[in-house]
Amino acid sequence: MALAGQDTNVKRRDASGPGQAERFPIVSMVLLALTFIGMMISIWMIFLYAPTDAIEGDAQRIFYFHLPSAIIGMLSLGIVALGGIVYLWKKDERWDWVARAAAELGTVFLTFALITGSIWGRTTWGTWWTWDARLTTTLILWFIYIGYLMLRSYMGRTPASARAGAVLAIIGLIDVPIIYESVNWWRTLHPQAVLPLGSSPQLPLEMLLTLVVAFITFTLLFSFLMVQLYQLEKMQTLAQQLRASVE
Amino acid sequence: MIFFEQVIAILWKDIRYELRSKQMWAGMGLFALLVLVIFNFAFDLRVDNRAAVAPGALWVSFVFASMLGLGRTIAAEREKGSMDRLLLCPVDRKAIYLAKLLGNMLFIGVVEIVALPIFAALFNVPLLLGPLLPIVLLGTLGIAAVGTLFSAMAAATRARELLLPILVFPLIVPIVIAAVRATGTLMVPVSNEPPWLGLMVAFDVIFLSISMLTFQYIVEE
Amino acid sequence: MQGLTYLVVAYVIVWVGLLAYLGVVMLRIRGVRTELAAVKELVREQQEKSS
Numbered sequence: 001m002a003l004a005g006q007d008t009n010v011k012r013r014d015a016s017g018p019g020q021a022e023r024f025p026i027v028s029m030v031l032l033a034l035t036f037i038g039m040m041i042s043i044w045m046i047f048l049y050a051p052t053d054a055i056e057g058d059a060q061r062i063f064y065f066h067l068p069s070a071i072i073g074m075l076s077l078g079i080v081a082l083g084g085i086v087y088l089w090k091k092d093e094r095w096d097w098v099a100r101a102a103a104e105l106g107t108v109f110l111t112f113a114l115i116t117g118s119i120w121g122r123t124t125w126g127t128w129w130t131w132d133a134r135l136t137t138t139l140i141l142w143f144i145y146i147g148y149l150m151l152r153s154y155m156g157r158t159p160a161s162a163r164a165g166a167v168l169a170i171i172g173l174i175d176v177p178i179i180y181e182s183v184n185w186w187r188t189l190h191p192q193a194v195l196p197l198g199s200s201p202q203l204p205l206e207m208l209l210t211l212v213v214a215f216i217t218f219t220l221l222f223s224f225l226m227v228q229l230y231q232l233e234k235m236q237t238l239a240q241q242l243r244a245s246v247e
Numbered sequence: 248m249i250f251f252e253q254v255i256a257i258l259w260k261d262i263r264y265e266l267r268s269k270q271m272w273a274g275m276g277l278f279a280l281l282v283l284v285i286f287n288f289a290f291d292l293r294v295d296n297r298a299a300v301a302p303g304a305l306w307v308s309f310v311f312a313s314m315l316g317l318g319r320t321i322a323a324e325r326e327k328g329s330m331d332r333l334l335l336c337p338v339d340r341k342a343i344y345l346a347k348l349l350g351n352m353l354f355i356g357v358v359e360i361v362a363l364p365i366f367a368a369l370f371n372v373p374l375l376l377g378p379l380l381p382i383v384l385l386g387t388l389g390i391a392a393v394g395t396l397f398s399a400m401a402a403a404t405r406a407r408e409l410l411l412p413i414l415v416f417p418l419i420v421p422i423v424i425a426a427v428r429a430t431g432t433l434m435v436p437v438s439n440e441p442p443w444l445g446l447m448v449a450f451d452v453i454f455l456s457i458s459m460l461t462f463q464y465i466v467e468e
Numbered sequence: 469m470q471g472l473t474y475l476v477v478a479y480v481i482v483w484v485g486l487l488a489y490l491g492v493v494m495l496r497i498r499g500v501r502t503e504l505a506a507v508k509e510l511v512r513e514q515q516e517k518s519s
Contacts, residue, residue: 056471057471057472058471058472058475059471059472059474059475060471061475062474062475062478062479065478065479065482069482088464108489111485112481112482112485112486115478115481115482115485116478116481116482119474119477119478119481120474120478122474123471123474123475140417140420141417143413143416143417144417144418146413147410147413147414147417150410150413151400151401151404151410151414154404154405154406154410155400155403155404160403160465163464163465163467164400164403164464164465166464167396167400167461167464167465168397168400168414170457170461171393171396171418171454171457171458171461172417172418174453174454174457175418175421175454178421178446178449178450178453179417179420179421181421181446182420182421182424182425182446183420183424185424185441185443185446186424186428188441221486225490225493228493228494228497229493231497232493232496232497232500235497235500235501235504236500238504239500239503239504239507242504242507242508242510242511243507243510245511246507246510246511246514
């Protein structure tokens with residue numbers, strides 16, 4: 001199984017020797033195992049432990065997957081921006097690897113959030129989509145991620161590409177709250193279906209517990225995937241550098 | 248005031264260059280007008296609809312025309328290599344950005360000024376040039392501030408005409424919302440409107456500052 | 469019953485999607501590792517030629 005980290009010995013400028021690379025398979029395996037366990041527990045809790053919602057019925061259980069992916073997808077932009085800022089400051093390309101990994105993962109998690117959110121919306125409000133502030137901002141954020149990925153892809157693996165990505169992420173991060181507010185203001189003129197989430201009463205304890213467990217599971221999944229993608233970026237950069245030195 | 252001298256110098260160079268090539272102006276202007284005409288067919292413009300759709304139509308055409316205009320300076324510079332020569336001089340990178348921004352705004356602004364009376368005529372709405380001017384100015388500034396920065400980024404890639412809107416459109420959502428609503432309230436005054444102009448000012452200040460500060464990272468080799 | 473269908477569909481999509489993505493990531497890692505080995509071979513050959 002092609003788990004990241006089983007690197008062979010390589011001479012590199014900032015010699016991260018064999019010791020560090022061999023440690024990673026353990027980290028990866030531990031994270032994978034924890035994620036798997038977490039998933040199993042979550043599934044049990046979501047389908048069997050958590051009570052059925054009185055108003056929405058069974059479909060409400062989508063929420064337990066939807067909310068963690070949405071939040072993690074959004075927070076990932078912070079990681080991209082952080083990686084970018086530190087890269088601009090220290091010029092250490094490892095931070096750019098973090099940024100690229102976080103951008104890809106953010107897109108993936110946000111895609112799942114949008115899909116599950118849409119299905120959930122279909123069952124609750126009868127529409128596949130509504131232009132409320134939360135959903136709209138999530139969609140715009142998704143576009144920002146895609147723009148980031150396209151930009152990085154077009155510009156390749158160069159310092160200029162890393163710098164451009166960093167600037168895009170910083171601007172995106174600062175813009176998202178502004179986008180949210182402006183859509184909110186715009187929405188007050190067109191009141192439509194109200195999201196049950198924000199104005200819902202206190203969640204019963206079982207539901208809250210299930211949500212927390214699901215959240216932890218998704219965080220573990222995110223961490224595991226981050227490690228894999230980071231190693232992927234590292235190896236791709238390395239391969240490119242070596243190839244350049246040969247030609 | 249060396250900084251502003253640099254800005255004016257670069258700006259003047261760009262203006263002289265643009266004045267020589269008239270195609271871009273005509274192209275952008277025609278494009279803006281065509282978008283307005285298409286809107287007429289896209290939406291059923293009976294009297295009551297018109298007031299609702301007009302601000303949107305205006306700003307869609309402005310945004311698209313801006314995208315056309317934004318691509319030009321940086322792309323032209325890169326091709327000619329004059330950007331590299333400019334960077335060799337000890338010019339403040341912020342001055343370069345400001346000059347590009349002002350050049351873009353001037354360019355887009357001329358197209359907008361020409362398009363406005365025609366827009367008023369086509370949609371049969373009052374021109375209201377006075378109150379409209381601050382809205383157009385702030386809106387264009389917001390779009391151009393972000394757009395100038397990203398056009399420098401996209402210029403380094405092959406698919407720059409495609410990439411620029413993809414990067415810029417999501418980020419200018421607040422400005423577009425504010426500009427359309429502000430224009431709309433001007434035509435059909437509504438009570439209890441959120442402070443759209445204030446939002447535009449805030450957006451412009453924030454993103455102008457950030458763009459000025461980060462431009463150097465985009466442009467340095 | 470309708471709600472249950474949507475629920476199942478949603479979870480199936482997420483699960484299949486996640487597993488598919490996981491698979492893609494693993495494939496990419498394997499691909500890079502192969503390329504890395506190949507390039508290192510090239511480097512070694514070149515070093516032997518020059519020495």
